[in-house]
Amino acid sequence: MARVVPAVVRALDILELFLERPQLSARDVMERLDLPRTTVHELLVTLVERAYLIAVPGQPVQYRLGMPLFQLGAAFAGRLDLVREAQSVTRDVAAGCNEAVHVAVLDGADVIYLVKVDSTHPVRMVSAVGRRLPAHCTAVGKVLLASLDPAALDEVLAKATLPGMTPESITNPDCLREQLDRVRTDGVATDVGESDTAMRCVAAGVRDHTGAVIAAMSLSAPIIRWTPQVQGEWTELLREGAATLSARMGYVSPR
Structure with a gap:
């Protein structure tokens, strides 16, 4: 060796x-x-x-x-179709809501943000491309964890300590598994103050040509703008955005 x-x-x-x-x-x-x-x-x-x-x-x-x-990072990103396509789609989604839109991938028990489009509002989410957060505290992370097969999920959770970022964070493995079951059923995940008490977030999976979930797209906004009236609209906008990016990655939705 x-x-x-x-x-x-x-x-x-x-x-x-x-x-x-x-x-x-x-x-x-x-x-x-x-x-x-x-x-x-x-x-x-x-x-x-x-x-x-x-x-x-x-x-x-x-x-x-x-x-x-x-230069190395730019060379890597330039060869990554996901980043290139996501930049276009996230801009379109952000234009439809004027809130922050992200695309992230799973790395062990964490998520890493690959693409970000900011809101133009003075009060908005503070984040950055390349930022790493515990997956279980984020909507994108829950979507990605929910997409793992049982053995892979068991392996991740066996190594994860499930640290809490806020009092709302899920730190119990059984509670997390229950929420991941709901994510699989609903097709979307939410972050209700679990990574930032002032923010709300919804996320959906991005699939490739094989149907595998390779990333997640999220829409985030401060709680002051996350009203029941717009929550449904933004969730649907986010679903459409994730579906569009999936199509660009070669995914064909079953009839």
């Missing part, structure tokens, strides 16, 4: 810290990764030399991500 190179692993660990914060100091890296000062210094110098990190002007021990990482 090929050997994993520790220095490369540590360098990647450093880069992944920037998923949480846009700027970090050498001391931040040392403390978060529990690495010796000399090791951190050598790794940072190497990453700066290759421009994967940039020393912040005027703050030589503060670092931020460099352009090569954007």
Whole structure:
């Protein structure tokens, strides 16, 4: 079996810290990764030399991500049909409601947001492409968890700790399973203040040509605009958007 190179692993660990914060100091890296000062210094110098990190002007021990990482991400996204197609569809859905629309995928027990279109309202959801959240606390995550076969779901839940993000978060595995059963029946999932007490969200699955759920699309709005009158309209708009994106991914709905 090929050997994993520790220095490369540590360098990647450093880069992944920037998923949480846009700027970090050498001391931040040392403390978060529990690495010796000399090791951190050598790794940072190497990453700066290759421009994967940039020393912040005027703050030589503060670092931020460099352009090569954007180029790699852009190259990946450019080859991913889901992202390209989702950008178009989410814009159309957002135009129909003027609320935030996202597309996310499952990564273990978390979701990662691939596409986002913001609302133009002053009060709106705070989120970002690339953000990672616990799947069980989000509508998109529930849709994706509900799409797993029983064995795969058991494996995910066996490893997940089900942390709560708000008092409304589901932290009991049995309660989560009951809600996932309802998602399979209804075809949509909701987030009722489970990731942010001020927000409400509805999500539906996106399927590929095989019929497999490969992503989920969500519509999110502050509770002050999430009225019973618009909830049904937005849910239907979201269903149509997810169906449109599924069709673009090659899915043919059964008659």
